[in-house]
Amino acid sequence: MNGVDLIQQISAHITWEQFFYSRTMTTLPDDTTVLLHQVAGHFHGKGKHKLGMLKHKDGSILKPVIQEDIRGPREKAFYTKVFDAFCSDPVFLQLQSFLPKYRGCWITQFNSTKVEYMCLEDITDAFHKPCILDLKIGPRTFDPEAKPQKIKIETEKYPAGKIIGFRILGMRVFQPDRQEYLVLDRNFGKQQTPDTIPQALKLFLNIPDRPKAWLLLCFLLHKLHSIKSWFLHQRHFVFYGSSLLLVYEGDTEKRIGCEKTMNSNFSCEQSKDSFGSKITSENNDSVTDYCSICCLSSNLCKSVLLDSTLSFVCDVRMIDFAHVFTAHEKDTNYLVGLDSLITYLYNIQNSLLHDMQ
Known part of the structure; x- marks a missing residue:
């Protein structure tokens, strides 16, 4: 693919301004904002559960843990195991340096429902x-x-x-x-x-x-x-x-x-x-x-x-x-x-x- 073909391919996609605007026209949980630098994954207000990545006022990235979907609890269990404060396994300790830091979980109310989020370091x-x-x-x-x-x-x-x-x-x-x-x-x-x-x-x-x-x-x-x-x-x-x-x-x-x-x-x-x-x-x-x-x-x-x-x-x-x-x-x-x-x-x-x- 040459440069012209690539530009034509890109032109078919929405601009950043349109992308950002489409993501801000929805209700947010208290103390949170839209994650401006998100490029993939589940976006807040979209999908079956309307839950996606957000940013907490303390700077942490919030990733929802949907209990009825095994994927959320599985990822939470992985982070909890790798970042266990008493961990001494050198394999886990080295792995920590390759991941965003895990800061535990945060629970809030959204649309009258209790929602749990993993709190992760925002490397950006x-x-x-x-x-x-x-x-x-x-x-x-x-x-x-x-x-x-x-x-x-x-x-x-x-x-x-x-x-x-x-x-x-x-x-x-x-x-x-x-x-x-x-x-x-x-x-x-x-x-x-x-x-x-x-x-x-x-x-x-x-x-x-x-x-x-x-x-x-x-x-x-x-x-x-x-x-x-x-x-x-x-x-x-x-x-x-x-x-x-x-x-x-x-x-x-x-x-x-x-x-x-x-x-x-x-x-x-x-x-x-x-x-x-x-x-x-x-x-x-x-x-x-x-x-x-x-x-x-x-x-x-x-x-x-x-x-x-x-x-x-x-x-x-x-x-x-x-x-x-x-x-x-x-x-x-x-x-x-x-x-x-x-x-x-x-x-x-x-x-x-x-x-x-």
Whole structure:
């Protein structure tokens, strides 16, 4: 898909202003507001129960626990187990760093009915203009308890997912030149094919300057590899229909620290020596030291990851655990999707390098 085709595809979707307006014309529980940065999932006022994600006045994201639907209590049980104050299991303790923090539950009245919400950290609070991508990970999205009809629905919903390994559920990208957001929903995601996914991911990254694009990819790849390392060793859970939330700072004024780091360590002339491959000198057998994860030179990689001014450049968190089950085996389904995403990001890196040659 070329740029023109993608723009035509995007134009069929509602604008952010229309999207926001349609979500505010409904009653809200006391002490809550609409979750402005939500790009996927259940929206408040929609669906069978009219309950969806909200934001509490204390800053927590509120996710409803619908008791008559096993998915809500199951997700609550997962968060409660992982964030148990007396937990000493290193597998759980490491997993905590990949999830939004769990702050317990909050009960309120809505439409004369008692409603329980899980209180979760809003990771977008660290960003001024958060750009957000929600990806459902794994070629198989139905869980072991799914009935034949559910399996049929999930299988037919997005056939390309078997090949790609993940699906775009929604994205929200700040465009500095226009000072507005581009918002795309799950319908956009369902239209993506293995050939168009790279362009869709580039649309999310939205950074035309190659050094800054490499900087962001460096962060993302390191975070994704940390999650992958955990999955390679853990034998506690299997995750179906779970998502990864990728967030980065879209406000160029807030990325000043990034620019300083890149300007002092990276230039277009140095790019081929700073990224992509081992480089051997003609005069000796020395090999440029480079990071095996992000493919930047080790010096540049270290300066990026250790620079405190870059701490809020991007974040990656695992979300949505309504279909998590205990297990004693490797979660190969999730790993397939994660590996695929990492490969697509590596290919974007390679395309950036190729453009400079």
